[in-house]
Amino acid sequence: MLNSRWEYDVSETPGSSNPSSAQTEASLSDRQRMILRLIVRDYVATGRPVSSKTLVENSGIGVSSATIRNEMAALEEFGYLGHLHTSGGRVPTDQGYRYFVAHLMGDFELPSSEQLTILHQFRQVELQLEQWIELAAATLARAAGNVSLVSAPIAQSPRLRHIELVSLQPRLGLIILVTNEGAARQVMVHWPEDADQDVLSPLADSLASQLRGLTADDVASRAASGTGLARAALDQIATALHGVTAEGTAVRHSGLEHVLNQREFTDTAEAQELLALLGGGSFVSAMLPRLEEGPGVQVFIGQENSADELRRLGIVVSSYGVDGEIIGVLGVVGPTRMAYDRSISSVRYVARLMSDLMSDLRAG
Secondary structure, eight states: OOSSTTOOOGGGOTTOSSOOOHHHHHTOOHHHHHHHHHHHHHHHHHOSOBOHHHHHHHHOOOSOHHHHHHHHHHHHHHTSEEESSTTSOEEEOHHHHHHIIIIISOOOOOOHHHHHHHHHHHHHSOSOHHHHHHHHHHHHHHHHTSEEEEEOOEESSOOEEEEEEEEEETTEEEEEEEETTSOEEEEEEEOSSOOOHHHHHHHHHHHHHHHTTOOHHHHHHHHTTOOHHHHHHHHHHHHHHHTOOSTTOOEEEEOHHHHHTSGGGOSHHHHHHHHHHHSSHHHHHHHGGGSOSSSOEEEEEGGGSSSGGGTTEEEEEEEEEETTTEEEEEEEEEESSSOHHHHHHHHHHHHHHHHHHHHHHHHO
């Protein structure tokens, strides 16, 4: 990986489930690499298949149309290009976009003037995380020209704040717990002996005072030495704390107008399907396990996405947070035909800014 904490080594992107082999990549000539770069950039900009004639007229590439057609045919054999119609031009494949991101895109940064404008906007809002999340979503959508998503941060090791034990039947109960971060969870428990509410209420009071502020691992260690009802309750509390995830976490979106202007989402139903997919914590829950530990931008292109409903999309995403303990997700989602250089640089900058703001807030 690159040395800088915030630099992005696209050649090692773990989101790539179908990268080109080293042998195939090495077989590309300089001319083929140049042609692939031109085709990707032209198709991203126009949404129209790129022909050899277009390249000759607009790129100043300095070779004949026949030569370009031969090179395009070779790139198609490698799997980097496809065509929508028999007589039409070529379009990049998912593999072609991946090669572009990894090798042809270059190290693109948001212009310093844009960075300063974004920073100034964040400094104008109050020290409230909700306002930062809303501003981050609007900033990303505007900068990348696609739908943005920003989740509220969640604790990676939730700590217990409150518990209740409720009797349902002689040997069946309900455990209700609340974490310091405000997440609530209910779990059913089968008691090893009869336990009515008169027994469970004092047990809940005792456990609440003992366990307040502890993590799931802390609770599990205490369960090892417990017995009877207390042992059963501790086991279930530890399991429930381990299960507190991003499900239900608030996710802020912005940029629907950008999506509706792109031909891939001219069908309103498709745009609504995208928003429904991103609207709940299920998307964040699915993305968090795939993100590398620590900061950094990751890119998932088309078929590299594990869920079927995501395989028509490009996703540029990063975690943000404090010391690996409080983690949120932010990113840009759009068609695979997206400006990856600008999306990556925008996500990288806003993730860094959000992490810095959260660190300052925590320190204060």
